[in-house]
Amino acid sequence: MPDERELGRAAQGAADTGPGKALNDLGIGLFLLLLGVACAAGTLGLRWEALLVWPPWAALLVFALRRRRDSLPQRAWLQGTVRRIEDRSGVHECDLAAATEARLGSTTVMRGEPSFGVLTSRDALTGDRVRYVFRGEDGRPLKPDDVRALAEALDAGPQKPTAARLREIAAHGREPTSAERVDWSHRITR
Numbered sequence: 001m002p003d004e005r006e007l008g009r010a011a012q013g014a015a016d017t018g019p020g021k022a023l024n025d026l027g028i029g030l031f032l033l034l035l036g037v038a039c040a041a042g043t044l045g046l047r048w049e050a051l052l053v054w055p056p057w058a059a060l061l062v063f064a065l066r067r068r069r070d071s072l073p074q075r076a077w078l079q080g081t082v083r084r085i086e087d088r089s090g091v092h093e094c095d096l097a098a099a100t101e102a103r104l105g106s107t108t109v110m111r112g113e114p115s116f117g118v119l120t121s122r123d124a125l126t127g128d129r130v131r132y133v134f135r136g137e138d139g140r141p142l143k144p145d146d147v148r149a150l151a152e153a154l155d156a157g158p159q160k161p162t163a164a165r166l167r168e169i170a171a172h173g174r175e176p177t178s179a180e181r182v183d184w185s186h187r188i189t190r
Contacts (some may be wrong), residue, residue, distance in 0.1 A: 003079070004077050004078070004079040005077065005078045005079070005146075005149055006075070006076070006077050007076040007077065007078055007083075007132075007136075007142065007146045007149070007150070008074075008075075008076060008134075008135065008136030008137055008138075008142050008143075008146060009136065009137065021071075021112075021113055024110040024111075024112065024113065028060070028063075028064050028067075028110070029064075031060070032057070032060060032061060032064060035053065035056075035057045035060070036057060038050075038053060039053045039054050039057050063108065066108040067107075067108045067109065067110065069108075070107035070108050070109075070116075070118070070133055071107075072087055072088055073087070073088075073137070074086065074087045074132065074133060074135075075087075075137065076132055078149055078150065078153060080153070081095055081096045081097035081098075081153040081156050081157070082094070082095050082096070082153075083095075083096055083121075083130065083132065083150070083153065085130060085131075085132055092128060092130045093123065093130070094121045094122070094123040094128070094130040095123065095124065095125070095157075096121060096150070096153040096154045096156070096157065096159070097153060097154070097156035097157035098123075098124040098125070098157055099121040099122060099123065099124060099154070099157060099158075099159055100122045100123075100124050100127075101120075101121060101122040101129075101159075102119065102120070102121045102122075102154055102159040102162040103119075103120045103121075103162070104117060104118070104119060104120075104162060104165055104166070104169075104175070105117070105118045105120065106118060107133055107135075114141075116133050116134045116135045116141060117133075117134040117141075117142075117169060117175070118131060118132065118133050118134065119131075119132045119134070119150065119162075119166075120132075121159075134147065141173075144170040144171070144173070145170075147166055147167075147169055147170035148166070148167065148170045150166055151163045151164075151166035151167045151170065154166065
């Protein structure tokens with residue numbers, strides 16, 4: 001049985017997030033509450049203008065819920081090619097070598113907050129989507145070794161383009177832009 005590797009193992013203490021995240025949490029929460037009260041008051045007062053406020057309130061609520069989902073703590077292990085994630089909703093597993101889908105994205109953030117990569121994969125056996133935020137227990141980005149281990153697990157299956165992108169992230173600490181990927185070897189110099 002292959003060795004089990006814990007991803008995002010805590011290093012030397014927690015990363016300093018500063019007051020930005022706490023202020024953003026408080027601000028968006030209060031704004032949602034006040035806007036919701038205004039929507040409800042307008043609806044109860046049978047004012048047609050309240051209909052104009054409900055869609056922005058719903059969109060902001062979806063944004064706040066996605067942001068909250070991305071900030072919840074996760075623990076992850078990689079055993080061979082099987083990634084196991086433990087969060088508040090339980091334990092989720094996905095064999096990355098057999099995954100039918102693997103996509104890279106980023107977390108939903110507000111200004112002043114760090115963004116983290118996200119690997120979303122669909123398990124071939126169960127069809128469940130498993131989402132992993134590249135953030136360690138200490139609040140810092142995953143170490144390059146952990147990202148390379150995920151790339152190797154994906155490389156064992158059909159998701160080779162995603163594995164290549166993960167290797168670039170491990171090598172550069174971020175995903176290079178399209179301008180950085182330009183191959184200038186075809187240029188003629190005089």
